Amino acid sequence: MTTELRRRLVELTRDLVTMKTTEFHPEEINRCIEFVKNHLEESDDIDIRYYSPAGVPSLVALPQGITKPNILLNAHLDVVSLAEEVPYRSFVKDGKIIGPGVGDMKGELAILLEVFRNIHAEIPDASLGIAITSDEERGGEHGIKYLFEKEGVRCNLAIIPDSGSLNEITIEEKGVIHMVISAEGEAGHASRPWMVENPLERISDSIYQIRSCFKQMESDNDNWHPTFATTIIHTDNEAINRIPEKAEAHCDIRFPSPHTVDSVLSIIKSHLDEDMSLKLIVSSNPSHLSPDPLFVQITEEITGKPTTFFRAHGGSDARFISSLDIPVIMSRPIVGDTHSVHEWIDIDSMETLYHIYMKYLRKKLFKGDATL
Ligand SMILES: [Zn+2]
Structure with a gap:
């Protein structure tokens, strides 16, 4: 009706x-x-x-x-x-x-x-x-x-x-963190990767470590625990044989109580090296x-x-x-x-x-x- x-x-x-x-x-x-x-x-x-x-x-x-x-x-x-x-x-x-x-x-x-x-x-x-x-x-x-x-x-x-x-x-x-991790280094030729520390690979190594850490926090079947997702990985590089001097990753993190923005950030920061920076886009408990x-x-x-x-x-x-x-x-x-x-x-x-x-x-x- x-x-x-x-x-x-x-x-x-x-x-x-x-x-x-x-x-x-x-x-x-x-x-x-x-x-x-x-x-x-x-x-x-x-x-x-x-x-x-x-x-x-x-x-x-x-x-x-x-x-x-x-x-x-x-x-x-x-x-x-x-x-x-x-x-x-x-x-x-x-x-x-x-x-x-x-x-x-x-x-x-x-x-x-x-x-x-x-x-x-x-x-x-x-x-x-x-x-x-x-x-x-x-x-x-x-x-x-x-x-x-x-x-x-x-x-x-x-x-x-x-x-x-x-x-x-x-x-x-859940609380939320949207952040960008950036890594800087020196550009190099990809045929001699031992000459430079590849920022893109440093970022992906850090993300791998962070993800392993989040895996350990998994607690129940309905996913009521912190989660981590990489949503964008980016460099300005356009050449397949060149190691870029800069790379960044955008990540989306969700977390329930009792985790807080500060506690989650301290976990993430512990997996970044000193030449990486972290920029917060959105954060809330x-x-x-x-x-x-x-x-x-x-x-x-x-x-x-x-x-x-x-x-x-x-x-x-x-x-x-x-x-x-x-x-x-x-x-x-x-x-x-x-x-x-x-x-x-x-x-x-x-x-x-x-x-x-x-x-x-x-x-x-x-x-x-x-x-x-
Ligand atoms: Zn809405």
């Missing part, structure tokens, strides 16, 4: 998908921010603040007179970059919307926009804000991190539908999200199913909020094939999550409960 809500959620999601909001299309990101802003402006008495550090736009919409909302909804409108020829279109089939970015997280953004508008229409003084950013897929540095660290955005609780599933609520996320029991209860009531707690291997913007001891609720509709051309989101579960949010927010915000 097509309800008005269902029609609106599908239409809004599909409109959002048509904007190719990847890091390589800043003009599309700007267009999407403008689209979202227009949508939020339909609510009365809302102040919208716009930020653009390093040209990465984000906005925070708050009820007039409120600087620290009780609850802050959060979504990112950027999507991962697929091949340039991939069309940014969607279609509806078998109860799903299929298209780039529908599950991560344009469909969820559509839900939050509807929730924000409808809660403010129902409860005029609701202490509910929304923050929309555009760089989550690149680490969140100029988005949520900037808003909380530099602009002092705060809330008592945040809702981010960017991990888990309808009945799987995320309680932990593992997070604990502590979901509200009332949210769990409402999820179970509305879905008629038990919930489970989910541990996420990937990180999200939640880390920048939970690190300030602000609880974060993370669940999302049923989605699949994220970061691919076939990415999908189940429409029934979008409606269900909308109803879960509405019920939860009515309970939290109607009473003017400021302390949570």
Whole structure:
């Protein structure tokens, strides 16, 4: 049955998908921010603040007179970059919307926009804000991190539908390190490799040692231990018979508690020689999200199913909020094939999550409960 809500959620999601909001299309990101802003402006008495550090736009919409909302909804409108020829279109089939970015997280953004508008229409003084950013897929540095660290955005609780599933609520996320290891040396002729210390081979030896060390930290069957992946190895060299003077490797490391950025880095540094350098691109400690029991209860009531707690291997913007001891609720509709051309989101579960949010927010915000 097509309800008005269902029609609106599908239409809004599909409109959002048509904007190719990847890091390589800043003009599309700007267009999407403008689209979202227009949508939020339909609510009365809302102040919208716009930020653009390093040209990465984000906005925070708050009820007039409120600087620290009780609850802050959060979504990112950027999507991962697929091949340039991939069309940014969607279609509806078998109860799903299929298209780039529908599950991560344009469909969820559509839900939050509807929730924000409808809660403010129902409860005029609701202490509910929304923050929309555009760089989550690149680490969140100029988005949520900037808003909380530099602009002092705060809330008592945040809702981010960017991990888990309808009945799987995320309680932990691994920490992350993105880094570049560089090695310098002298160039040489490859027919006389004993003359120079090949930087490329020094790097690959170090990586081999680091990987052996990570292997020893493997602890269980569901991979809830530190992992190490080399994603790019690079030199400027173009000649097969020449040893390069410089090489670098890009690595992605994930780790659960009790490991920390510092403890993982000290392991890595112990395997680098003194002519190697390490540059951190992204680093954050593992997070604990502590979901509200009332949210769990409402999820179970509305879905008629038990919930489970989910541990996420990937990180999200939640880390920048939970690190300030602000609880974060993370669940999302049923989605699949994220970061691919076939990415999908189940429409029934979008409606269900909308109803879960509405019920939860009515309970939290109607009473003017400021302390949570
Ligand atoms: Zn996401």
